Amino acid sequence: MKTTVTEENGIVIVKLEGDIDLEHSVDVRNNLLDAAEQRKNMLVDLSAVSYIDSSGIANLVEALQKTREIGSKLGLVSISLQAMRVLQLARLDKVFTIYPDMAAAKAGS
Amino acid sequence: MSIEIADIPEPDLFGRPDHLAFLASLNQDFAASLDFDRTIEWALRGITEIMHAEAGALFLLEDNGRDLVCKACVGPVDVRGVKIRMGEGVVGRSVQNNRVEVVNNAYENPNFHRDIDLESGFSTRMILCAPMKVGDRMIGAIEVLNKRDGSQNFEAQDVHLISAMTSAAGLGIANARMAAALLEQERTRRELELAAEIQRNLLPKPQKAPFPVRGINKPMRKVSGDFFDFMAIDERFVAFALGDVSGKGMDAALMMAKTASLFRCLGKSITDPGHLLTLINREVCETTSHGKFVTMVAGIYDLTSGALRFANAGHEPPVLRDQDGAISDFPADAPPLGILPEQVFETLEISIAQGDFYVFSDGLTEHRDGAGGILEAEGVMRIIAQTERLPLDDRLPALFSLLDAMGHDARDDMTMLAVHGQIDAVQKKKRPLQSVSDPLNDMDFLAEIRVPAEANRLKIIRETTAHSARHCGFDEKETQDIILAVDEACQNIIRHAYRDVEQGEFILTIHQQSDGICFLLRDFGPLVDPSKIVPRDLDDVRPGGLGTHFINVIMESADFLPAPDGVGNLLRMVKKIGTRQ
Numbered sequence: 001m002k003t004t005v006t007e008e009n010g011i012v013i014v015k016l017e018g019d020i021d022l023e024h025s026v027d028v029r030n031n032l033l034d035a036a037e038q039r040k041n042m043l044v045d046l047s048a049v050s051y052i053d054s055s056g057i058a059n060l061v062e063a064l065q066k067t068r069e070i071g072s073k074l075g076l077v078s079i080s081l082q083a084m085r086v087l088q089l090a091r092l093d094k095v096f097t098i099y100p101d102m103a104a105a106k107a108g109s
Numbered sequence: 110m111s112i113e114i115a116d117i118p119e120p121d122l123f124g125r126p127d128h129l130a131f132l133a134s135l136n137q138d139f140a141a142s143l144d145f146d147r148t149i150e151w152a153l154r155g156i157t158e159i160m161h162a163e164a165g166a167l168f169l170l171e172d173n174g175r176d177l178v179c180k181a182c183v184g185p186v187d188v189r190g191v192k193i194r195m196g197e198g199v200v201g202r203s204v205q206n207n208r209v210e211v212v213n214n215a216y217e218n219p220n221f222h223r224d225i226d227l228e229s230g231f232s233t234r235m236i237l238c239a240p241m242k243v244g245d246r247m248i249g250a251i252e253v254l255n256k257r258d259g260s261q262n263f264e265a266q267d268v269h270l271i272s273a274m275t276s277a278a279g280l281g282i283a284n285a286r287m288a289a290a291l292l293e294q295e296r297t298r299r300e301l302e303l304a305a306e307i308q309r310n311l312l313p314k315p316q317k318a319p320f321p322v323r324g325i326n327k328p329m330r331k332v333s334g335d336f337f338d339f340m341a342i343d344e345r346f347v348a349f350a351l352g353d354v355s356g357k358g359m360d361a362a363l364m365m366a367k368t369a370s371l372f373r374c375l376g377k378s379i380t381d382p383g384h385l386l387t388l389i390n391r392e393v394c395e396t397t398s399h400g401k402f403v404t405m406v407a408g409i410y411d412l413t414s415g416a417l418r419f420a421n422a423g424h425e426p427p428v429l430r431d432q433d434g435a436i437s438d439f440p441a442d443a444p445p446l447g448i449l450p451e452q453v454f455e456t457l458e459i460s461i462a463q464g465d466f467y468v469f470s471d472g473l474t475e476h477r478d479g480a481g482g483i484l485e486a487e488g489v490m491r492i493i494a495q496t497e498r499l500p501l502d503d504r505l506p507a508l509f510s511l512l513d514a515m516g517h518d519a520r521d522d523m524t525m526l527a528v529h530g531q532i533d534a535v536q537k538k539k540r541p542l543q544s545v546s547d548p549l550n551d552m553d554f555l556a557e558i559r560v561p562a563e564a565n566r567l568k569i570i571r572e573t574t575a576h577s578a579r580h581c582g583f584d585e586k587e588t589q590d591i592i593l594a595v596d597e598a599c600q601n602i603i604r605h606a607y608r609d610v611e612q613g614e615f616i617l618t619i620h621q622q623s624d625g626i627c628f629l630l631r632d633f634g635p636l637v638d639p640s641k642i643v644p645r646d647l648d649d650v651r652p653g654g655l656g657t658h659f660i661n662v663i664m665e666s667a668d669f670l671p672a673p674d675g676v677g678n679l680l681r682m683v684k685k686i687g688t689r690q
Binding site: 019021022023051053054055057058081082085086089090 | 564565567568571586589590592593596597600603604655656658659662663
């Protein structure tokens with residue numbers, strides 16, 4: 001599990017890699033909330049996420065709530081089929097703004 | 110010229126029987142007539158006639174105590190609707206000073222307004238105006254204009270005559286008004302009774318066992334600001350609510366009707382009580398007025414598990430009394446409905462499998478006990494304890510009888526609702542059916558892993574699960590689902606079963622079935638109360654509680670079996686091939 005935070009044209013990009021499960025969700029949570037604290041629009045790149053569970057989904061929901069509170073935007077980018085399935089099972093796929101790839105995300109946000 | 114009535118000698122009223130007869134009939138006519146306007150006109154016509162005047166007008170004082178409005182007139186000019194301020198003109202002065210005004214040369218009198226004469230062509234020569242009083246209350250005035258018999262002046266006799274007739278007319282008017290007020294009051298009373306009946310019909314029809322909810326409502330006045338409701342959503346769930354609108358009387362009753370209707374309508378489709386209250390609150394906030402608000406508890410009870418989920422909007426804490434008499438209460442941490450439109454209400458989950466859940470309005474807690482003190486929550490709990498052994502149907506009526514017996518009138522609407530946990534009996538029946546003597550029948554053993562209950566072992570579980578699922582013939586999408594469900598089940602053990610234990614472990618056993626896969630997950634933690642494991646409501650976007658939902662959606666079945674030796678928990682999850690939704 002690896003998290004990389006970069007900034008590009010005023011957008012904070014958080015790239016998550018590996019399995020977001022109970023073992024790692026505390027770190028993921030902290031990283032996402034820290035990134036949200038920068039009070040900029042934020043993209044979470046999920047292209048390299050191999051597995052996500054309910055605790056990982058909870059992290060994303062919390063980050064979304066945080067950005068809403070701040071007044072910035074949060075978008076999810078390049079969601080794997082597995083992650084998309086979990087979002088759909090949780091019926092949260094409509095709650096998030098989801099971009100197919102980074103180019104679309106940067107154009108969109 | 111103004112004349113004090115006291116200064117004038119008595120007129121010879123009794124010498125003129127027509128006057129006396131007229132006075133006598135005045136009162137009767139007012140009392141008998143339903144048409145107030147025609148009656149005062151008739152009275153004025155009689156007075157004008159007796160006074161031998163060319164014209165007359167009757168003014169009544171408006172409720173504002175300042176304006177006099179002409180309600181009836183006799184003569185060539187219609188002055189009905191003319192408004193005169195208290196103290197202005199001849200009529201206004203007569204009323205303000207409470208004395209008869211006599212003006213025998215109108216155009217020379219500074220108080221006379223010529224406007225009406227100029228407009229109508231009528232020539233006012235002389236005015237006689239008497240104030241109309243009932244007891245100490247001024248209600249208007251009657252004026253007559255111009256004597257017809259050619260005399261140039263209103264005399265002292267005329268002053269006394271008009272005073273007598275005006276006060277008779279005043280009495281008649283007051284009586285007629287009182288009769289009208291009585292009629293109005295009677296109409297209001299009938300309307301109130303109708304409202305009370307409509308309101309009673311808003312309450313749910315009493316249900317018989319095994320329906321688990323009962324309610325009782327006793328309004329302090331005719332209509333109530335309290336309400337309760339319950340309804341079966343399906344064979345498994347029963348929704349209920351109890352609310353209390355601030356204040357009493359008609360306005361509170363109307364708001365009660367609105368809130369109760371919102372609950373009945375939305376409660377059928379929205380099964381998360383917190384979410385339900387959030388929506389009702391938004392609606393109530395949009396239309397509430399005069400600072401009215403509603404405290405309310407809404408809940409949903411699962412008949413199969415004994416799980417009760419509820420939310421509390423600023424209401425008296427509901428009370429759970431378990432079979433041993435132990436009491437827990439659940440104070441609200443959210444404000445009443447109708448105050449903050451953005452408020453989000455949380456859902457609490459408890460198990461009442463072997464207990465009873467009571468919700469009541471503050472009419473109970475504020476009721477006076479035998480010694481005259483306030484009952485408070487403790488007093489209510491004592492009464493609950495006194496009635497708990499009664500059958501559910503008799504319990505709430507008995508409880509209200511005990512309140513009555515304390516000998517004090519209710520100071521507020523009193524409402525109470527009881528949810529009876531009856532899972533004990535149900536489970537005793539169900540358990541033997543569930544017990545599987547040999548859960549391994551019809552199954553090929555695939556793998557067994559025994560791991561410490563630690564998050565960093567989950568990857569091993571996922572890998573093993575993935576290989577097993579593919580081995581059984583599941584495609585990649587189904588395999589991903591199965592991995593998620595098993596992972597979530599193991600997480601539940603790590604997070605909940607061993608929360609208080611340092612070194613727990615669990616065993617995952619995987620079997621292949623002819624058309625699917627079976628997972629047995631065994632832990633050695635404290636017994637899980639299945640009723641406390643409730644999937645979250647998905648309309649509610651908040652972190653947490655998702656895992657159980659995933660398991661229920663993905664797996665064909667997921668149920669707890671009796672654990673061997675009664676130690677720990679045994680969860681069985683079964684998934685069939687080709688059933689992905």
